[in-house]
Amino acid sequence: xxxxxxxxxxxxxxxxxxxxxxxxxxxxxxxxxxxxxxxxxxxxxxxxxxxxxxxxxxxxxxxxxxxxxxxxxxxxxxxxxxxxxxxxxxxxxxxxxxxxxxxxxxxxxxxxxxxxxxxxxxxxxxxxxxxxxxxxxxxxxxxxxxxxxxxxxxxxxxxxxxxxxxxxxxxxxxxxxxxxxxxxxxxxxxxxxxxxxxxxxxxxxxxxxxxxxxxxxxxxxxxxxxxxxxxxxxxxxxxxxxxxxxxxxxxxxxxxxxxxxxxxxxxxxxxxxxxxxxxxxxxxxxxxxxxxxxxxxxxxxxxxxxxxxxxxxxxxxxxxxxxxxxxxxxxxxxxxxxxxxxxxxxxxxxxxxxxxxxxxx
Amino acid sequence: xxxxxxxxxxxxxxxxxxxxxxxxxxxxxxxxxxxxxxxxxxxxxxxxxxxxxxxxxxxxxxxxxxxxxxxxxxxxxxxxxxxxxxxxxxxxxxxxxxxxxxxxxxxxxxxxxxxxxxxxxxxxxxxxxxxxxxxxxxxxxxxxxxxxxxxxxxxxxxxxxxxxxxxxxxxxxxxxxxxxxxxxxxxxxxxxxxxxxxxxxxxxxxxxxxxxxxxxxxxxxxxxxxxxxxxxxxxxxxxxxxxxxxxxxxxxxxxxxxxxxxxxxxxxxxxxxxxxxxxxxxxxxxxxxxxxxxxxxxxxxxxxxxxxxxxxxxxxxxxxxxxxxxxxxxxxxxxxxxxxxxxxxxxxxxxxxxxxxxxxxxxxxxxxxxxxxxxxxxxxxxxxxxxxxxxxxxxxxxxxxxxxxxxxxxxxxxxxxxxxxxxxxxxxxxxxxxxxxxxxxxxxxxxxxxxxxxxxxxxxxxxxxxxxxxxxxx
Numbered sequence: 001x002x003x004x005x006x007x008x009x010x011x012x013x014x015x016x017x018x019x020x021x022x023x024x025x026x027x028x029x030x031x032x033x034x035x036x037x038x039x040x041x042x043x044x045x046x047x048x049x050x051x052x053x054x055x056x057x058x059x060x061x062x063x064x065x066x067x068x069x070x071x072x073x074x075x076x077x078x079x080x081x082x083x084x085x086x087x088x089x090x091x092x093x094x095x096x097x098x099x100x101x102x103x104x105x106x107x108x109x110x111x112x113x114x115x116x117x118x119x120x121x122x123x124x125x126x127x128x129x130x131x132x133x134x135x136x137x138x139x140x141x142x143x144x145x146x147x148x149x150x151x152x153x154x155x156x157x158x159x160x161x162x163x164x165x166x167x168x169x170x171x172x173x174x175x176x177x178x179x180x181x182x183x184x185x186x187x188x189x190x191x192x193x194x195x196x197x198x199x200x201x202x203x204x205x206x207x208x209x210x211x212x213x214x215x216x217x218x219x220x221x222x223x224x225x226x227x228x229x230x231x232x233x234x235x236x237x238x239x240x241x242x243x244x245x246x247x248x249x250x251x252x253x254x255x256x257x258x259x260x261x262x263x264x265x266x267x268x269x270x271x272x273x274x275x276x277x278x279x280x281x282x283x284x285x286x287x288x289x290x291x292x293x294x295x296x297x298x299x300x301x302x303x304x305x306x307x308x309x310x311x312x313x314x315x316x317x318x319x320x321x322x323x324x325x326x327x328x329x330x331x332x333x334x335x336x337x338x339x340x341x342x343x344x345x346x347x348x349x350x351x352x353x354x355x356x357x358x359x360x361x
Numbered sequence: 362x363x364x365x366x367x368x369x370x371x372x373x374x375x376x377x378x379x380x381x382x383x384x385x386x387x388x389x390x391x392x393x394x395x396x397x398x399x400x401x402x403x404x405x406x407x408x409x410x411x412x413x414x415x416x417x418x419x420x421x422x423x424x425x426x427x428x429x430x431x432x433x434x435x436x437x438x439x440x441x442x443x444x445x446x447x448x449x450x451x452x453x454x455x456x457x458x459x460x461x462x463x464x465x466x467x468x469x470x471x472x473x474x475x476x477x478x479x480x481x482x483x484x485x486x487x488x489x490x491x492x493x494x495x496x497x498x499x500x501x502x503x504x505x506x507x508x509x510x511x512x513x514x515x516x517x518x519x520x521x522x523x524x525x526x527x528x529x530x531x532x533x534x535x536x537x538x539x540x541x542x543x544x545x546x547x548x549x550x551x552x553x554x555x556x557x558x559x560x561x562x563x564x565x566x567x568x569x570x571x572x573x574x575x576x577x578x579x580x581x582x583x584x585x586x587x588x589x590x591x592x593x594x595x596x597x598x599x600x601x602x603x604x605x606x607x608x609x610x611x612x613x614x615x616x617x618x619x620x621x622x623x624x625x626x627x628x629x630x631x632x633x634x635x636x637x638x639x640x641x642x643x644x645x646x647x648x649x650x651x652x653x654x655x656x657x658x659x660x661x662x663x664x665x666x667x668x669x670x671x672x673x674x675x676x677x678x679x680x681x682x683x684x685x686x687x688x689x690x691x692x693x694x695x696x697x698x699x700x701x702x703x704x705x706x707x708x709x710x711x712x713x714x715x716x717x718x719x720x721x722x723x724x725x726x727x728x729x730x731x732x733x734x735x736x737x738x739x740x741x742x743x744x745x746x747x748x749x750x751x752x753x754x755x756x757x758x759x760x761x762x763x764x765x766x767x768x769x770x771x772x773x774x775x776x777x778x779x780x781x782x783x784x785x786x787x788x789x790x791x792x793x794x795x796x797x798x799x800x801x802x803x804x805x806x807x808x809x810x811x812x813x814x815x816x817x818x819x820x821x822x823x824x825x826x827x828x829x830x831x832x833x834x835x
Contacts, residue, residue, distance in 0.1 A: 006765075
């Protein structure tokens, strides 16, 4: 890399060969450019801060790691052996019965294998997303140039598989300039493409949360409530993760749900403090509606919170302080939905009771 | 209905006053830093913003809440108007030129109408207007601030030190001898004396100016109006010069008669302090809300260690005015109201985009101490690398087998399209040896053809605008 000033005139080859930066992503790996040096000179506090933490207890980990794979292989092996024995036994009794059983068994194996494969893919996609998040977060704190566009393109590619984001993408293309550094580019991306997705995501969360709230408010059985929550929340997580381009399926979702709950427990405490004021205010309202409706609202808020956590986990660029989705707006629509339900129910009842009173007269 | 309307306008007024939707921005920088270009570009961007919605980082614009902007007549009628249309015509004419430089204070006022975004205020008023006043004045005037704490004697002592530095000596030797030979005790007829003083003072100023033209240095001991007199050109209050005789400085000046030339000089110095510097800072400090200081880092990098040190000193002195807590005499005199300060390095369109951050951090290192002092006073300080009117576009090309980011523009003297790599911009302060080894060359480009109907091309003006006035658009 030359450090000396150079000039290229129109007759020079370099002048003709020069490419515009936007059209061609020439900066894929800008190793050795002045930039890398400048970013090396900068004390990278955030990165070093990340490095501080517990060391993985690797010494005994391989023994512990061995447990689950060995157990599952053992079970699969035993089941396969048993199934083989079972099928051969059936064939001996009647070949048709055996063939049917064999077909069913192979169907189980194939579909199970497919589900496993999809789960593995989803898991990998989630891991990839986590990596993208880490990269983008690092680029946000660095003073670098030309590294973000590749990651962002990859993210857009992932999202495009499931959602049509052409108009948002065009908006982004229009707003970005060649001179923008990584930090600015990521900010613009977050403000255009991801902002559009956030809006849709909030709609999904609101829809699911308020629906679940209404269902719980109306359902007579506590066990049904639990099933409802499980069903609606898993549905919501699936949709949200699809929206952000890292779709999670039944198996993969398990990992996701685990993470969501873990984060909710961790983040919940701080959010609780922030929301406490509003929640206290709201309590008098919920108390007046009825215990059941309050339960519904509680469940709705829970699901909404799960939804927001899922958004945090799936969004490629972390939310800033000003564009963070807030529970308040969703809670409002949950209240409205449940309150509306209760109102129609109670006015219906009071009409009836009025009728009966009039009849008595 | 009348009553309701009245209540409505009244409440609107109250809200506007309560939220303080007036913002006065002072634009300053040493001569050649690009103040006029900056002011022109800022007005242009704001005027075009509601139409083009091109200011990505100006949040009110990004949220499409800007409705319309227009230039209006400002209230302070004694301050000349900023000639926006003239400056713009210069830029977009067939043979484009940079607008003429700032020689005096001038002001522009823009009113921006926007839809209110805050969810509670929105319920009270749907739209409102922010009044942006931009005041453009020579940075040299800011350097006068330390003079307020000096008397004639101590100023003269400071001047002796300044004039005898190695680089300045050859320029000032002649006039120094002349001033030393001056008869301070003589009692003369007033008009004759005035004439004599004017002669010497003119010569003194001329020697300083010629030195400054050669070295692009911004000295500290000379009053700012000596260099840029503004409206005071030829006024007798500028006809003074320092006493350079050491023995005279150690004397008690009480023994001099009231109309001796020494006393006349002292009187003029005091008049300058009281009637020129003080009113300027009074108006400046008590009314300005936001300040932007422009620094031309490119030319510093080109010119070397000496002028880097000079500029560093000067910028520190320039910014001292904002760290008012340290010198409480200043706080007693004026009640400063600046709450945001931006220090921007201009003309980064001459630098390839991957080196913008190096440029910014180089400048940051230069102003670090001053920035720290200002930040201590609770003023929000931000640094940025900007270009008010971008004359180039970044390109990548191959050089010695490696990809190289360059800037492409039109060469100034030949009018030919040229791709330029300025060399590696240092990202930190350099030692004297490193300065000598530094090989860097920022060739300024000619202004490309610009259209009147589109916003001027810029680099990070939207971020500057957001920092300076973004918080007023709630």
